[in-house]
Amino acid sequence: MRNKSLMKNGELFIWLTGLGLGVSIIMIAGLLFLIFSKSTDYYYPKELVKIIRSEDFTVIGQKYKEEDVPKSDESDSSKRISHIRKQIKIGNRDLYGFDFIWIDQRDIVSLTCPKNAAVIERTEYGNFYGFVKSINIDGIPKFKSSKLIDENLSCLITKVSTLRNEIKNIELDEIGKLNFEIEDARMDIKKFEYHTIKDKKNYSKQINKLNSAIQFKQNLYSKIISKTDSLKKIANKYTLLLETADGRQTEIPMLNVIRVYYPNQMSFFEKSGFIFIKIWELLFEDPRESNTEGGVFPAIFGTIMLVFIMSILVLPLGVITALYLREYAKQGWFVRLVRIAVNNLAGVPSIVFGVFGLGFFVYFLGGTIDQIFYPERLPNPTWGTGGILWASFTLALLTLPVVIVSTEEALASIPRSIREASLALGATKWQTLWNVIIPSATPGILTGLILAMARASGEVAPLMITGVVKLAPNLPLDSVFPFFHLDRKFMHLGFHIYDVGFQSPNVEAALPMVYVTSLLLIGIVILLNLSAIIIRSKLRKKYQSSAF
Amino acid sequence: MEREFDIKDSAISEQSAKTSDKKNIKIKVSEMNFYYGQTIALKDINMSIRTNKVTALIGPSGCGKSTFLRSLNRMNDLIDDAKIEGSIEINGKNIYDKDVDVVELRKKIGMIFQKSNPFPKSIFENVAFGLRIGGFPTNKNFLSERVEKSLQQAALWDEVKDRLNDSALGLSGGQQQRLCIARALAIEPEVILMDEPASALDPISTAKIEDLIIELKEKYTIVIVTHNLQQASRISDFTAFFYLGKLIEFGKTAKMFTNPESRQTEDYITGRFG
Numbered sequence: 137m138r139n140k141s142l143m144k145n146g147e148l149f150i151w152l153t154g155l156g157l158g159v160s161i162i163m164i165a166g167l168l169f170l171i172f173s174k175s176t177d178y179y180y181p182k183e184l185v186k187i188i189r190s191e192d193f194t195v196i197g198q199k200y201k202e203e204d205v206p207k208s209d210e211s212d213s214s215k216r217i218s219h220i221r222k223q224i225k226i227g228n229r230d231l232y233g234f235d236f237i238w239i240d241q242r243d244i245v246s247l248t249c250p251k252n253a254a255v256i257e258r259t260e261y262g263n264f265y266g267f268v269k270s271i272n273i274d275g276i277p278k279f280k281s282s283k284l285i286d287e288n289l290s291c292l293i294t295k296v297s298t299l300r301n302e303i304k305n306i307e308l309d310e311i312g313k314l315n316f317e318i319e320d321a322r323m324d325i326k327k328f329e330y331h332t333i334k335d336k337k338n339y340s341k342q343i344n345k346l347n348s349a350i351q352f353k354q355n356l357y358s359k360i361i362s363k364t365d366s367l368k369k370i371a372n373k374y375t376l377l378l379e380t381a382d383g384r385q386t387e388i389p390m391l392n393v394i395r396v397y398y399p400n401q402m403s404f405f406e407k408s409g410f411i412f413i414k415i416w417e418l419l420f421e422d423p424r425e426s427n428t429e430g431g432v433f434p435a436i437f438g439t440i441m442l443v444f445i446m447s448i449l450v451l452p453l454g455v456i457t458a459l460y461l462r463e464y465a466k467q468g469w470f471v472r473l474v475r476i477a478v479n480n481l482a483g484v485p486s487i488v489f490g491v492f493g494l495g496f497f498v499y500f501l502g503g504t505i506d507q508i509f510y511p512e513r514l515p516n517p518t519w520g521t522g523g524i525l526w527a528s529f530t531l532a533l534l535t536l537p538v539v540i541v542s543t544e545e546a547l548a549s550i551p552r553s554i555r556e557a558s559l560a561l562g563a564t565k566w567q568t569l570w571n572v573i574i575p576s577a578t579p580g581i582l583t584g585l586i587l588a589m590a591r592a593s594g595e596v597a598p599l600m601i602t603g604v605v606k607l608a609p610n611l612p613l614d615s616v617f618p619f620f621h622l623d624r625k626f627m628h629l630g631f632h633i634y635d636v637g638f639q640s641p642n643v644e645a646a647l648p649m650v651y652v653t654s655l656l657l658i659g660i661v662i663l664l665n666l667s668a669i670i671i672r673s674k675l676r677k678k679y680q681s682s683a684f
Numbered sequence: 685m686e687r688e689f690d691i692k693d694s695a696i697s698e699q700s701a702k703t704s705d706k707k708n709i710k711i712k713v714s715e716m717n718f719y720y721g722q723t724i725a726l727k728d729i730n731m732s733i734r735t736n737k738v739t740a741l742i743g744p745s746g747c748g749k750s751t752f753l754r755s756l757n758r759m760n761d762l763i764d765d766a767k768i769e770g771s772i773e774i775n776g777k778n779i780y781d782k783d784v785d786v787v788e789l790r791k792k793i794g795m796i797f798q799k800s801n802p803f804p805k806s807i808f809e810n811v812a813f814g815l816r817i818g819g820f821p822t823n824k825n826f827l828s829e830r831v832e833k834s835l836q837q838a839a840l841w842d843e844v845k846d847r848l849n850d851s852a853l854g855l856s857g858g859q860q861q862r863l864c865i866a867r868a869l870a871i872e873p874e875v876i877l878m879d880e881p882a883s884a885l886d887p888i889s890t891a892k893i894e895d896l897i898i899e900l901k902e903k904y905t906i907v908i909v910t911h912n913l914q915q916a917s918r919i920s921d922f923t924a925f926f927y928l929g930k931l932i933e934f935g936k937t938a939k940m941f942t943n944p945e946s947r948q949t950e951d952y953i954t955g956r957f958g
């Protein structure tokens with residue numbers, strides 16, 4: 137009896153639905169927790185341990201993992217207890233050749249946390265773990281005692297960093313711009329040669345003029361180079377003498393040192409400050425060491441720009457398609473067929489869209505543009521190669537069904553009475569659409585756009601063949617005319633994760649980067665969606681009558 | 685633009701003077717049949733609706749009175765498989781002729797619906813909507829003048845004059861319905877069709893709408909569908925009784941409610957069915 141009433145009231149079913157929600161929440165929370173906890177390795181200053189295993193083996197490093205090792209030796213059944221081994225990141229790739237080692241717990245002779253152990257972040261070969269022995273100027277040890285080193289180190293690093301940034305800026309901005317101009321001038325010559333008949337009077341005169349312009353720019357170029365060389369010379373005077381745990385000494389130029397810190401001495405506030413600096417670096421700096429260190433700014437920029445261009449492309453196209461399908465087309469078997477096709481398009485694997493994008497946008501459209509507008513540059517492609525515009529087009533195609541379907545739903549949900557009110561006032565169908573229907577449907581249309589953006593920012597596969605690269609030298613938006621360079625290749629957070637996590641030579645060391653990039657990608661998707669949701673809720677307040 | 689309308693109006697009225705001697709007939713329906721696909725909804729309707737009078741359409745649900753009303757401004761065009769036969773002349777011109785612009789027609793024939801349907805815009809923009817899309821002058825003075833006049837005609841001005849820029853959706857049900865009336869009046873139609881305009885309102889709001897209808901007939905020809913027989917007797921000059929798609933009886937309201945010709949009308953009015 138009791139069981140029957142339980143079934144009748146549907147209590148079991150309520151429990152079941154609650155269970156479904158619970159599982160979903162646990163899964164999402166677990167995912168976020170995993171990514172978040174793993175990504176702390178990227179920015180948290182872990183303490184350094186000095187481990188002595190035997191007389192000839194001493195290392196300094198950071199503890200990463202501990203795991204149980206089951207006894208493989210069957211004969212020794214009395215000692216079934218497994219022992220523990222530790223994974224230590226020892227850095228110093230230039231000296232040891234690898235980043236991580238495993239050490240058995242029982243082999244460790246002593247384990248200490250020396251106060252003066254330092255982490256030296258470098259522009260190449262990863263971190264150095266060891267001790268700062270002295271600061272050398274022109275090869276002569278200038279500051280030797282730890283007190284003097286403490287006093288002068290940060291000041292000198294700032295000084296050299298300024299020099300490094302100056303050199304980098306010159307290389308990027310001035311030389312970049314000059315290269316661009318020289319390339320442009322070369323193209324002008326090619327264009328001129330291509331379009332003009334050789335025996336014309338002022339042919340050689342014109343060519344000479346263009347050539348001398350290039351010559352002038354090349355002189356400028358060598359001047360800038362000599363300027364950076366002299367800067368480098370100044371910076372190269374400063375070196376650091378470092379010592380590893382086993383007493384090996386090495387001298388590295390301070391130009392390669394990003395920062396030096398002593399995690400074992402850091403107070404809580406110093407650690408917080410350090411975390412802040414690392415997050416800042418992540419968000420606003422360029423990557424180093426084949427993307428496994430440094431920041432991901434170009435990838436963030438590329439991702440957001442890609443999604444923006446995609447939105448600009450997909451929104452009008454999707455909306456007008458849906459308007460035609462819902463408002464103008466005669467509802468019959470053909471429209472039904474189109475609708476089914478559109479819905480199915482949403483289920484096509486994204487790589488298929490990528491292949492289409494490569495074949496149609498890149499090779500066909502881009503190739504045709506090259507033949508018509510840039511014949512002098514061939515066989516070097518200008519638009520006939522992957523770029524951010526073609527990738528955006530591909531993603532727009534990929535997300536088109538989402539926008540069409542939700543726009544259609546929004547249009548269908550507008551009460552008939554509103555349409556009739558407008559028509560009865562002598563409005564034409566178009567006036568009714570434009571003045572009444574579309575404004576009321578905007579929240580629903582934006583719902584579609586939000587879904588489209590969420591999908592687009594997570595896609596990687598179609599991008600890999602339509603323009604994403606591991607390292608793009610220039611952003612698709614810069615200060616060189618015409619500012620938007622939509623033909624350029626770009627970096628993307630999703631591809632960055634794949635590349636760093638699976639394609640880099642040192643996957644283990646790059647894992648924190650993979651997790652922190654994943655976290656960032658999730659953050660950006662949330663941010664993009666949140667802004668669209670805020671806009672939508674404002675609009676919804678305005679057009680309350682809509683169901684969306 | 686306004687001048688153009690005048691020319692058109694005069695052309696139409698000239699025509700009407702030729703074709704009919706009775707100038708006070710606004711709408712003349714002759715031998716009209718109406719079909720939804722294969723089903724016949726209205727059969728052989730003949731009716732003359734007089735200028736500046738209120739004509740009430742009564743009858744039980746599904747008798748075709750709303751269909752009839754909606755065919756007067758061709759709102760039934762929106763229904764895919766609707767078909768009409770016969771003619772409906774307004775000012776002597778058959779509105780189902782090929783050369784009639786349905787948009788122009790609907791500007792002349794305003795319509796109020798059963799459920800108030802203001803646009804999700806401000807009160808001002810609701811009333812100004814017909815003006816903005818209808819090719820009227822769009823300068824601020826003209827618009828605000830017309831909006832004020834229409835709202836006053838609809839007896840709503842005093843209630844909303846301080847919040848013209850608020851959303852129309854914040855008004856009460858009765859106010860919303862009067863706003864819809866003001867919206868229809870703003871483009872100065874000749875005929876106003878009302879499809880049970882007070883059926884969703886409370887008694888006080890209903891009384892206001894009824895007073896309004898009596899005032900409006902000074903300037904407009906009004907055709908109203910109502911379920912409420914008392915209402916029909918209170919406000920209308922003529923009454924048409926529809927039953928099962930046929931016009932059973934049409935005549936002066938006073939006569940119809942006291943001494944109906946048809947047995948069916950009498951049964952309906954006295955409440956024996958319906």
